[in-house]
Amino acid sequence: MSIVLARIDNRLIHGQVLExxxxxxxxxxxxxxxxxxxxxxxxxxxMEASVPSRVRVEIxxxxxxxxxxxxxxxxxxxxxxxxxxxxxxxxxLQNGLKFERLNLGNIHAGQGKTQFSCTVFLDPKxxxxxEEMESAGVDVSARCxxxxxxxxxxxxIPGKKAEN
Numbered sequence: 001m002s003i004v005l006a007r008i009d010n011r012l013i014h015g016q017v018l019e020x021x022x023x024x025x026x027x028x029x030x031x032x033x034x035x036x037x038x039x040x041x042x043x044x045x046x047m048e049a050s051v052p053s054r055v056r057v058e059i060x061x062x063x064x065x066x067x068x069x070x071x072x073x074x075x076x077x078x079x080x081x082x083x084x085x086x087x088x089x090x091x092x093l094q095n096g097l098k099f100e101r102l103n104l105g106n107i108h109a110g111q112g113k114t115q116f117s118c119t120v121f122l123d124p125k126x127x128x129x130x131e132e133m134e135s136a137g138v139d140v141s142a143r144c145x146x147x148x149x150x151x152x153x154x155x156x157i158p159g160k161k162a163e164n
Contacts, residue, residue, distance in 0.1 A: 005027065006099040007021065007102070007105045008089055009083075010106055010108050013032060013051060016144075017080070021080060028054070029077040029078065029080070030055060030079070031058040031060075032060070033060065033066070034061075036084075037059055047059060062088060062091045062092050070096065085126075086133075101138065101140075102138050102139070102140045104120050105142075106120070107121055116142075118144070
């Protein structure tokens, strides 16, 4: 598989991804799996325009991006895969997109969400989604930027300890 980083970042393609993560993982392709962006020509165009021309950009729905990976089209590329939510990443996993690790980068505050780190806010459904991905063998950790130390997501939850 060509995925060098799978990341949840509700901002998707933005400066932090382009300036820190892309060079850190030596990615030459950005793939965005998100329903709302996939159907918005203006948002797609804005995201695509922000990416350096040497980097391939693929934006699609969860199903479209899953099918793209399954087709083998991206096999020779180093792909940074972006999701906006835990729901998106779980749906991709359930649809057959395989990734071994998931980085929690930015999950913004919202109604019913609790702050677990400076950039990660989760509600009970997010926790359930992360637990399901972890049960499927995905290593989930929080790390805002490459200079940060990755922390097992369970260490963010008060009163819980990481199993490893």
